[in-house]
Amino acid sequence: MNNDEYDPNLVNQFLKYDYYDRGMMKWQGFYLSDHTAVLDKNNRVQDRKRNEKHIEAMTAEMIANTINDAIVKCYSVQIDKAERSIEGIVPSKVEGLISGWFGSQIIVANEAILIEEIYAIKKLAP
Structure with missing residues (x-):
């Protein structure tokens, strides 16, 4: 045009x-x-x-032994908390070094976690 x-x-x-x-x-x-x-x-x-699923459940004794080993040998751990959301979603696992403890709580990645709330804990490869 x-x-x-x-x-x-x-x-x-x-x-x-x-x-x-x-x-x-x-x-x-x-x-x-x-x-x-x-x-x-x-x-x-x-x-x-x-x-996402929970890691295989551990007994309180196994959890305590793993925590003690992680503190003494200074290795990183992955903690699976014994909780789910209303939708059934498993919360993200907490990973890191155990930097301290007081009472019945441990400190991992600047987060205080009650030992009774731990479903499973495992050692992370270095």
Whole structure:
């Protein structure tokens, strides 16, 4: 189309009567690749959390022996707490060195954990 064929009345008629702009509705269905990548990542994390299981249960004596060994030999541990959320999701395991204890609590990764709340504990490879 060149300028000789341009008819401003035809354009105005199209915009006034024939064209319907849906405004922001047209943008609501579009996702950028960044958005879909984040959504996929969040879905994978949620699926992993839903399918995560507890480590094999340990007796109180086994837990106490592992804690003592970890303190004496200074190795990192992974602690699985005996709890689940309302949705049935097992919380993330706490990993790190046992940096201290007082009473019936141990300190791992700057988090105080009651020894009675420990479901299982295992030594992490160095």
